[in-house]
Amino acid sequence: MERLLVFPRSFPDESLYSLAVRYHRLTANDSYRQTSQELFGTYSRTCGSILPCCLHGLSKRLAGFYSLAELIDCFTLLPLYQPFLDDAAYEGAKAAMAGNRGTGLKMSLGITASRFLKHASFRYCESCVQDDTQRYGVAYWHRIHLSPGTCVCPHHGEVLRSLTFPHSSDWRCMLLPGESVGTPVMDSYGATAAGTVAEMQLWGLEHPSSVGELLNGGLLKHRMAELGFFKSGRIREKIFRPFLMERLKHGPSTNEFQEITYSCDWVLRMLHPRGSIVQPLKFYLLCWLLELGLCELQSFRPLAKAGNEYVPRRNNTNKTLDDAELESHRSAFLSCSNSKCHDKLGYQWLYRHDREWLNEYVTSHPFLRARESLIDWEARDTALARDLLIANEQIMSMSGKPKKITRSSLVRQIGQTHDFLRRPYKFPKSILLMNGLLESDHDHQIRKVRWAVKHFLLSERCATSVVFRHAGIRKSHMTEAEILNILSTV
Structure with missing residues (x-):
C-alpha cells in the first residue's frame, strides 16, 4: 500500500471532504477519481458525505499520522450522533465508515427516514470565509455548517449560504467555499431559534460525552417538570401541545425545519422513542422549544449521576406501632364502602405503615371495573332483521332475469357492510333469518x-x-x- 508523501494540515472543525479538496489542489490532480485512488485506494463515492467511508485505507496511507478513530471523531459528523446511539449501533457505524462500502449507513442511523437529506447542501458562512482566508490563507468547509439543521453560523450568527456547483455538477468538481454562486438557505425569520440550535449542535459535536450525560440525567423530563408539563411520571399533553404549537410558530420554517415544525407529534414520539434513533436536530430543537439554551445545557447537573435507578421514598418502618392503632386503621379501611382500594379511608396510612397487610388485601380483592355496553345490540338486531326482509322482497320483485338471493346481494341491498357477519353472536335473529332467506341453486x-x-x-x-x-x-x-x-x- 502506497504511503502519502504530502497531506494538508487540518484546520479547526474541518471536514474530510475539505481536506480531500485541498489535497487535490496540492497535488494538481486532473480528476477526483485520481485523488480518490491516492487517498483511499479505491473510488470512494462518499467522500462528500457527512459520514464518509474508506477511512481505514486513508489511515494506513497516512502511516498512523491520523488513526481511524481520529479521522472519525475530528473530520466527520458521527460524534454528533454518538450520544443518541447504543454501543452496537455506534460500533456498526464506525465499522461501515472504515470499510469500502457504506450501503445502509444513513438508513441505520435514521437519517434517511428523517427526510433531512433532501435539504442537504454544501453550506458556508461568508464571514468564516473571510476570517479563514485571512488567518489560514484559504477557506475550508466547516463540519458544523454541513450538519442537518444548521442554517445559521454558530460563530457569527449569519445565515449560511448554499453553494451551487457549476454546470449541474456535484461535489466531485472539488470546490471550496465561496468559489461558486451561493444562495441563502433561509430568510431572516426564525434566525434566532436557528442560531440557538446551531450553537447547541456545535457544542454537542465537540462534547458528545457531555450530551450523553444530559440524556442519561433526564434533562428533557427535568425541564418539563419545571414548566409543569410532567407530573407523576406522565406528560400533561393537554397543556403541553398548545405550548409547543405556540413556540413552533416562532421557529424556523424552511429547509430541514419544514419536516418537523408543522406538527408537534414528533416531540411525543421522541420522548417515547421505543427503540428508534433520535435525530440530533430534533433533540436540540426540543431544547429550544422548552426554552433551553447552550448555557442551560452546560450548567445542567443531574440529581443522581450514579444512574437512572429509582430511589423510593423512605418509609417509617422503624417506628413501633401499637396493635390497637393498626386495628383501628384496618377496621376503618375495611368498613369504607368505596370499591376502589385507593379511595378507601386510611389507604395512604396503611401504604406507609402496614404495606404487607395492604398488599395481601389488594391481591385477594381485585377491583373489577364494570363495563356497560354503550350499544343496544338487541335493537340493532331487530332493525337489521326487518331490513333483511325488505331487501329480500325487493330482490324477488326486481324486473328482468331473477337474481339469486345470497349473503352478498342482501348486504348490498340493505346498504351495510359485512361487519355484522363477522360478529354473529351480536345479531342472532338476523343471522338466523338470513340463513332462512338464502336461496339454493x-x-x-x-x-x-x-x-x-x-x-x-x-x-x-x-x-x-x-x-x-x-x-x-x-x-x-x-x-x-x-x-x-x-x-x-x-
Whole structure:
C-alpha cells in the first residue's frame, strides 16, 4: 500500500471532504477519481458525505499520522450522533465508515427516514470565509455548517449560504467555499431559534460525552417538570401541545425545519422513542422549544449521576406501632364502602405503615371495573332483521332475469357492510333469518325457468335445452318432472 508523501494540515472543525479538496489542489490532480485512488485506494463515492467511508485505507496511507478513530471523531459528523446511539449501533457505524462500502449507513442511523437529506447542501458562512482566508490563507468547509439543521453560523450568527456547483455538477468538481454562486438557505425569520440550535449542535459535536450525560440525567423530563408539563411520571399533553404549537410558530420554517415544525407529534414520539434513533436536530430543537439554551445545557447537573435507578421514598418502618392503632386503621379501611382500594379511608396510612397487610388485601380483592355496553345490540338486531326482509322482497320483485338471493346481494341491498357477519353472536335473529332467506341453486333455477316460460311464452312442446337456454342455465339442478310441471301450469 502506497504511503502519502504530502497531506494538508487540518484546520479547526474541518471536514474530510475539505481536506480531500485541498489535497487535490496540492497535488494538481486532473480528476477526483485520481485523488480518490491516492487517498483511499479505491473510488470512494462518499467522500462528500457527512459520514464518509474508506477511512481505514486513508489511515494506513497516512502511516498512523491520523488513526481511524481520529479521522472519525475530528473530520466527520458521527460524534454528533454518538450520544443518541447504543454501543452496537455506534460500533456498526464506525465499522461501515472504515470499510469500502457504506450501503445502509444513513438508513441505520435514521437519517434517511428523517427526510433531512433532501435539504442537504454544501453550506458556508461568508464571514468564516473571510476570517479563514485571512488567518489560514484559504477557506475550508466547516463540519458544523454541513450538519442537518444548521442554517445559521454558530460563530457569527449569519445565515449560511448554499453553494451551487457549476454546470449541474456535484461535489466531485472539488470546490471550496465561496468559489461558486451561493444562495441563502433561509430568510431572516426564525434566525434566532436557528442560531440557538446551531450553537447547541456545535457544542454537542465537540462534547458528545457531555450530551450523553444530559440524556442519561433526564434533562428533557427535568425541564418539563419545571414548566409543569410532567407530573407523576406522565406528560400533561393537554397543556403541553398548545405550548409547543405556540413556540413552533416562532421557529424556523424552511429547509430541514419544514419536516418537523408543522406538527408537534414528533416531540411525543421522541420522548417515547421505543427503540428508534433520535435525530440530533430534533433533540436540540426540543431544547429550544422548552426554552433551553447552550448555557442551560452546560450548567445542567443531574440529581443522581450514579444512574437512572429509582430511589423510593423512605418509609417509617422503624417506628413501633401499637396493635390497637393498626386495628383501628384496618377496621376503618375495611368498613369504607368505596370499591376502589385507593379511595378507601386510611389507604395512604396503611401504604406507609402496614404495606404487607395492604398488599395481601389488594391481591385477594381485585377491583373489577364494570363495563356497560354503550350499544343496544338487541335493537340493532331487530332493525337489521326487518331490513333483511325488505331487501329480500325487493330482490324477488326486481324486473328482468331473477337474481339469486345470497349473503352478498342482501348486504348490498340493505346498504351495510359485512361487519355484522363477522360478529354473529351480536345479531342472532338476523343471522338466523338470513340463513332462512338464502336461496339454493335448485330454488334459483326454479324461479329462472318460471320467468323464462312466462317471458318467452314457452310451451310444453319446447325441448328442455331451449328452456335452459332462455333461462340462462348451464348446469341443471332440476328434474325433468319439475320442468314439465312448470311448463304445464303456465
